[in-house]
Amino acid sequence: MILPLLCAAVLAAVNQLAPRWATDAMGLACALAVLVLCAVLAAHASHRLVYWFGGFHVRHGVAVGIAFSVDRIGAGMATLVALMVSAALLYSVRYFDEVGSLFGALMLVFLAGMVGFCLTGDLFDLFVFFEVMSVAGYALVGYKIEEAGPLQGAINFAITNSVGSFAMLTGIALLYGRTGALNMAQIGAALATHPADGLVTVALLLIMVGLLVKAAIVPWHFWLADAHAVAPVPACVLFSGVMVELALYGLARVYWSVLSASLAAHTADLRAVLIALGLLTALIGAVMCCAQRHIKRLLAFSTISHSGMFLVGLGLLTPAGLAASGEYVIEHAMLKGALFMAAGILLHRFRTVDEHELRGRGRGGDPGLRVAAAVFVLGGLGLAALPPLGVFFGKSALDGALTPVPGYGWVVGVLVVGSALSAGAILRVAGRVFGGWGERVPRHHEVLSAVSELPETLSPHDRTPAVMVAPPLILLIGGLVVGLFSGLRAAIAAAAAQMADRASYVAAVLGGHAHAIPAPHTPVVTLDFLLAAATVLGAVALAVWALAAPAVWWPLERVQGVATAGIVVLRRLHSGCVNDYIAWLVAGLAVAGAALALA
Amino acid sequence: MSALAYGTAGWLFLVGLYGIVTSRNLIHMVICLTVVQSSTYVLLLSIGYRSGAAAPVFADIPPGSRAVDPIVQALTLTDVVVEATVVALMLALAVQAHKRFGTLDPNELTPLRG
Numbered sequence: 001m002i003l004p005l006l007c008a009a010v011l012a013a014v015n016q017l018a019p020r021w022a023t024d025a026m027g028l029a030c031a032l033a034v035l036v037l038c039a040v041l042a043a044h045a046s047h048r049l050v051y052w053f054g055g056f057h058v059r060h061g062v063a064v065g066i067a068f069s070v071d072r073i074g075a076g077m078a079t080l081v082a083l084m085v086s087a088a089l090l091y092s093v094r095y096f097d098e099v100g101s102l103f104g105a106l107m108l109v110f111l112a113g114m115v116g117f118c119l120t121g122d123l124f125d126l127f128v129f130f131e132v133m134s135v136a137g138y139a140l141v142g143y144k145i146e147e148a149g150p151l152q153g154a155i156n157f158a159i160t161n162s163v164g165s166f167a168m169l170t171g172i173a174l175l176y177g178r179t180g181a182l183n184m185a186q187i188g189a190a191l192a193t194h195p196a197d198g199l200v201t202v203a204l205l206l207i208m209v210g211l212l213v214k215a216a217i218v219p220w221h222f223w224l225a226d227a228h229a230v231a232p233v234p235a236c237v238l239f240s241g242v243m244v245e246l247a248l249y250g251l252a253r254v255y256w257s258v259l260s261a262s263l264a265a266h267t268a269d270l271r272a273v274l275i276a277l278g279l280l281t282a283l284i285g286a287v288m289c290c291a292q293r294h295i296k297r298l299l300a301f302s303t304i305s306h307s308g309m310f311l312v313g314l315g316l317l318t319p320a321g322l323a324a325s326g327e328y329v330i331e332h333a334m335l336k337g338a339l340f341m342a343a344g345i346l347l348h349r350f351r352t353v354d355e356h357e358l359r360g361r362g363r364g365g366d367p368g369l370r371v372a373a374a375v376f377v378l379g380g381l382g383l384a385a386l387p388p389l390g391v392f393f394g395k396s397a398l399d400g401a402l403t404p405v406p407g408y409g410w411v412v413g414v415l416v417v418g419s420a421l422s423a424g425a426i427l428r429v430a431g432r433v434f435g436g437w438g439e440r441v442p443r444h445h446e447v448l449s450a451v452s453e454l455p456e457t458l459s460p461h462d463r464t465p466a467v468m469v470a471p472p473l474i475l476l477i478g479g480l481v482v483g484l485f486s487g488l489r490a491a492i493a494a495a496a497a498q499m500a501d502r503a504s505y506v507a508a509v510l511g512g513h514a515h516a517i518p519a520p521h522t523p524v525v526t527l528d529f530l531l532a533a534a535t536v537l538g539a540v541a542l543a544v545w546a547l548a549a550p551a552v553w554w555p556l557e558r559v560q561g562v563a564t565a566g567i568v569v570l571r572r573l574h575s576g577c578v579n580d581y582i583a584w585l586v587a588g589l590a591v592a593g594a595a596l597a598l599a
Numbered sequence: 600m601s602a603l604a605y606g607t608a609g610w611l612f613l614v615g616l617y618g619i620v621t622s623r624n625l626i627h628m629v630i631c632l633t634v635v636q637s638s639t640y641v642l643l644l645s646i647g648y649r650s651g652a653a654a655p656v657f658a659d660i661p662p663g664s665r666a667v668d669p670i671v672q673a674l675t676l677t678d679v680v681v682e683a684t685v686v687a688l689m690l691a692l693a694v695q696a697h698k699r700f701g702t703l704d705p706n707e708l709t710p711l712r713g
Contacts, residue, residue: 124674131681138688145695155692155705159619162632162685169639169678170612176671177646578628578705582619 027104028089031111035082038115042075048498048508050121058510063183069121069509072495073326077242077249078118080330084241084337085111087471088234091341094465095234095348103143103232110136110238117246121509123172123258124182126250127165130214134161137243140235141227153230156578160223161213163585168210174203175258184257185509188502192261200262205596207254209589214247216304217311218281219588222574222581225288228300233344236296240303240340241333248310248329252322256500260317267317271405273595274315279414281308284570286421290546291567295343295353295429299336302383302422306332309415313398316408320401320520323496327489328394334479335382335390339426341472342375345464346433355429360436368464369434375476376430382480384423384539385532393483395419395535396528401520412531419535424542431547438547493520604645611638625693625703629686636682640675647671 041049049070052058056065089107096103113133120126138161142154176182178199179190191200209220216224224244228236255263263270285305292298306328313325345368347353350361362369382390399412432438482488497520498504573580611634618631647668653660655669697703 124677128677128681131685135684135688138685142692145692146699148700151692151696151699152705155625155689155696158685158689158692159628159632163616163619163635166612166635166639170608170642173639173642173646173671173674176643176674182670579620579622582616586616586620 023104024089024093027108028086028093030108031082031086031089034111034115035079035086038075038079038082041070041119042072042079045070045072045075046494046498048505050509063181063186063510066125067121067183067509068119069185069505070119071498071505072491073249073322073499074118074253076326076492076495077246077329078115080333081111081114081118081238081242081246084238084333087337087341087475088237091237091344091468091471092232092234094467095344096232103140106136106139106143107234107238110140114242114246117250121184121257122182123175123184123187123254126184126253127169127172130165130168130210130250133243133246134158134165134214137161137227137235137239141231143232143235144230147230149230152576153226156576156581157223157227159578160220160581160585163582164210164213164220166210167206167213167589171203171206171208171210174199174206178203183509184253185506188258188261189506189510191259192502194262195265196259196262200259201596202593204259204263205589205593208251209585209592211247211251211254212277212311213585214244215251215311216244216281216307217277218284218304218308219584221281221285221304221307222584224304225297225300225574226576228303229294229297233296233340233347236299236340237337240299241337244303244307245310245329245333248307248314248325252314252325252499255317256322256502257505260500260502269596271315271317273592274317275312275408275411277592278308278311278315279411279418281305281311282415282418283308286418286425287567288570288574289422290425290428290542291571292425293355295346295355295358295433296340298355298425298429299339299343302426303336305418305422306336306383309398309418312411312415313401316401316405318401318405318520319493319496319500320404321398322500323493323520324394324397324401326492326496327397327483328391330488330492331391331394331479331483332383334475334482335379338375338472338475338479339379341468341475342372342379345369345372345468345472348468349464355432356440358433359438359440360433362434363436366463368469371469371473372464373430373434375472376426376434378476378480380423380426380430380539380543381536382476383426384419384536386536387529387532388484389480390483392528392532393489393524395532396524397489399528399531400523400525416531416535416538420538420542423535423539424546427539427543428546431543496520601645601648604641604648608638608642608645611635611641623704623706625696625705626690628705629689629693632689633682633686636678639678643671643675643678 051068052065053067054065085107089104092103110133113129113136116129117126117133120129138154138158141157142150144150175187179187181187181190213220228239231239282305285301285308289298289301289305292301310325310329313321313328315321343353346358346362349368350358352358362373384390385392385395398415402408402411615631615635615638618634619628622628622631647670649665649667652665652667655666655672657666660666693703700707
């Protein structure tokens with residue numbers, strides 16, 4: 001974590017002096033070094049590694065210092081983060097025509113914040129690293145500060161997330177006031193002695209909302225689409241692929257390490273709240289995804305939808321659910337990263353990512369566009385869980401985790417609908433842009449969507465550089481086949497069991513012994529194949545229908561039916577106005593609080 | 600004393616949120632954000648407060664005497680640094696908005712909607 005910060009400082013300092021290739025190479029080398037270090041850490045984290053900064057070790061069972069406590073999920077997430085940052089940095093070498101090395105420096109600060117967030121064992125540090133990655137994120141969104149879109153996107157992102165992080169800090173302060181500790185194991189040990197009271201519930205609510213704002217869970221999701229529509233593509237890759245998921249990781253960490261014992265009596269209520277939020281997010285994200293024509297914004301809503309699905313897995317509050325979400329996150333991160341990079345190839349070539357303006361223009365035969373086409377088709381199918389590729393194993397693990405929890409069997413059906421909708425939208429884009437199918441609707445027909453065009457390059461290019469083609473190709477292949485490695489799946493299951501084992505977490509950090517709990521095992525069953533087939537068929541049918549009858553989707557003068565009217569209302573709610581977003585944030589906080597209070 | 604301090608923290612949090620929701624000026628909005636954050640300072644400091652205790656500087660007070668909690672003061676200091684970063688960035692965005700588009704109203708920037 002120190003390494004990227006140092007490198008970022010050097011990069012910022014030599015911004016004006018060094019030639020571009022030197023700063024690019026240095027940034028990339030640094031990210032790769034972090035990748036190797038994190039991978040080594042993940043390989044050695046089968047026993048928790050605890051490191052006390054400044055040698056302030058535990059005295060008489062009391063933690064006085066600040067610790068990193070690394071387990072497999074944390075180290076694994078850090079490895080994924082470093083992998084995505086490396087891919088994004090490689091991609092950005094030729095992506096921008098004009099970019100200072102400050103972009104690389106910001107990416108490395110972002111990397112440092114995310115890795116620190118994964119590894120820390122201290123609740124206040126969690127907040128600090130959260131802020132480090134947030135601030136780097138705001139700056140990355142507003143990187144092209146001369147234009148109105150990025151400016152507005154960065155402002156919406158910064159205000160919304162800052163309010164969320166202050167809520168989280170308030171929650172942390174309340175927990176400190178109750179327990180007098182900041183080390184997560186210590187707080188957990190102090191809280192475990194009696195059941196949760198009002199103060200702990202309020203603290204949980206505030207920390208949860210702070211993290212869910214970052215995780216783009218409805219109704220706190222508005223900033224994400226705005227930020228993604230305008231952020232540079234390499235930054236989008238990271239926001240969608242790992243940052244959003246890290247916030248959910250933070251929630252899992254706080255729940256399992258700190259609160260699980262004291263909330264034991266309320267597990268069912270918390271589960272109901274989290275799964276309801278997750279399903280709402282999965283559906284609203286998917287519907288909004290279908291209603292977009294700006295490709296980056298469309299992918300952003302697909303991320304929101306998937307974030308809701310991860311929350312469903314996490315919200316089961318079982319090790320099996322955690323393992324399913326972890327697996328799903330890895331597969332999704334690579335596929336979504338590849339999709340954003342393919343959108344970047346289109347933006348680089350044609351200076352637009354409007355689905356209708358690009359109709360048929362992707363049919364050229366050169367390698368760059370062929371890769372982009374492959375990414376959109378296979379990425380869309382992969383996100384629809386085409387067996388046995390893409391998110392299929394994550395999805396089937398999630399189904400398997402849902403089955404043993406009574407009363408939640410129907411959730412599987414909702415997830416199929418959500419996946420089919422968002423994957424169908426991606427396939428629709430593929431058909432229109434690379435196949436030239438479907439009708440082309442001019443922009444002025446659209447009343448509500450006024451996302452501006454944001455050329456990130458000076459002029460259209462007639463070919464795509466190889467360094468922009470390789471990263472999406474690698475991520476696509478990686479994302480499609482990663483689920484096939486049964487060793488990885490077993491490791492994730494073991495890691496989830498390790499993370500969910502609060503007693504041994506406390507023992508590892510504060511000293512003492514505890515027995516490990518067994519890893520969950522969810523075999524793939526026939527039902528999973530049926531569900532995946534239903535998702536894929538639904539997605540393909542949706543794409544074909546949208547391309548064959550585009551009039552149903554776009555021109556508002558011809559809209560019919562309650563569904564379309566509902567979409568119009570939903571689109572109006574995404575007003576782009578930060579005042580509204582904060583009002584939604586407060587309302588969501590109040591409703592979630594009421595739900596927890598009544599439960 | 601402590602009820603007043605906790606009440607103040609809650610009041611600052613809510614009034615700051617109200618300011619953000621109703622604000623039509625970016626600078627005003629950023630300052631409201633600092634008001635929200637101020638509530639966390641008050642909360643942290645009041646959590647560490649012990650009545651009748653000295654400042655936690657042990658150079659010139661006898662060992663064993665009561666002192667307020669130094670940890671929350673360190674946390675508050677970190678919090679201030681975080682705020683300085685966020686506010687500086689946000690004000691830079693506000694300045695840029697004014698310079699390029701002649702407006703500080705967040706709703707007059709090119710709308711991202713739908």
